[in-house]
Amino acid sequence: MNWKTFLALLWRDARVARRNFVPLLLQTFLQPMMFVFIFGRVMVSSGYMPAAYKSLLLPGIMAISMIFTGVWAVAMPLIAEFQFTHEIEDRLLAPIENDWIAIEKVLFGAAQAVVAGLAVIPAAWLLLRPGVDLHLQSPLLFVGVTLLVAFFSACGGLALGCSISQTQIGLMFSMVLTPMIFFGCTYYPWSALANFPILQKVVLINPLVYASEGLRGTLVPQFPHLPIVAVLVALLVFDALFLMVGLRQFRHKAVT
């Protein structure tokens, strides 16, 4: 492991992110904010949704923003760099083990996911107030859940970015990310699926369930949520699994 090279790789990604700041911002916030506005503001003020929904919605929106940002920040550049511009070749020839190049991507993606997740809270709060009822009981636990969620989204981005081809990007969104979001207990708590017992079990393979439920459990514990220990264990398992799969796929792409 060569720190100088690793830091230079991080610095390069930061430079590119700074250059693309505005599109990045719109991409991260536009969709969740519209959702927050329609469901949290329009539907609630017109009486179609109870006022408490505002608080229930916020952790879910935060989870979506984080997953979307983490996956996007890692997967999209990798798809382009491996298959279109081939620009990753320069980094693969830098004096550092190839695995660290993948890990750098994951760290940078995770950092972007954390920023996106934390920025959504004040933005949504501004859009929804009054009536958002956050109870941050254990900041440490909240930080832990946030970091685990950010890390698995970035690792998922690594696995996806090294597995799918340019022509399958549309499919990645419609077949992977959209079902994950809708069946990820983002707009409703997991307990709301009680009337659909089979579905309630099946959605447990969706890592986003643990992200939303974990954030719900730490931000708005007054609502029903999965036990936090189960959430932490599940997130750790998904982190390790996605990192392993992602690194394996990266090695396949990096060396033929």
Added chain:
Amino acid sequence: MLAGIRTRDLRKVYTSPPPMAAGGGFVPRRKNKNQPAREIVALDGLSLDVTGGEIFGLLGPNGAGKSTTVGILTTRVRPTSGQTWIGDYDVWAQQVEVKRLIGVVAQRPNLDFSLTAREILLFHGAYFGIDSRTRTARATELLDRFKLSDRADQLVRGFSGGMMQRLSIARAMMHDPQVLFLDEPSAGLDPQTRLLLWEIIREYNQSGKTILLTTHNMEEADALCQRLAIIDHGRNIALGTPAELKASVPGGFLLRLRFGTHSSSLLEQLKTLAGVREVRRHTDSENGADVYADRGGPLVSEIANLAATTSVELSDVHISEPSLENLFLHHTGRSLRE
């Protein structure tokens, strides 16, 4: 320290379509019918010894295995079997040490599209741990040397092919590597830029650096390389200095003949003409023959006379002077440009 390159019995068999790191473009070969059809032998026992400090050329047609060789030597392609060393380092086992020693210009542009030309050089320098002051100075010097200063602070997205190629070479030299790999370096460059590149390559070599370049351009191989290996179907078929290699072609001159009909007796008689060293029937067409001789034009009338006396029509004659092209043809029966 001069770092050489060694390979021993390198073999590479692709079981899937040719990969990006090898540049693609292979001619599929099936050794026996039980093998799956997609198995492609790119390298078939290649051994090379490049001495530290020399400009060494790999010459061969598309699909000969040149890019795969470069891929293996630069840690991007895993050999199926065999070993490679750069300097004292085993390429596969000591990748980081090897990456420190080498600079690589890939066949296809692979510049960082999100950065400007100057940033590409600066970040490349940073990856190699060069301090800020040195890398800034070196980037400016290289941009100037490669005539890119006026576009230095623009994103490379809008660069022409030739500019991208120049920047790729500048980037490969940025960390002053001991061994420089250039895969088809002058493809797509105009003649003037090609001469500039040759000059830069020679100059870089004079500072004690080893250079391995691949090309299918005779002129380039002849002008630049101190030694050459001619590669075909993943095997080394000839090795030596350009002069030695050219001298190894019988006679030097090559006359490619085409007749109206095939006549074995005519081919036998051709061999008796003064100065003719070797006569070979074309493998691809029945009615053609290659005559290797120590003279060119003066032979044509004698050949025409001989054809007339055997009632065979001489339909086409092509004369080549001594060249690496003739050499390749002599060894493989195929033209490099085919």
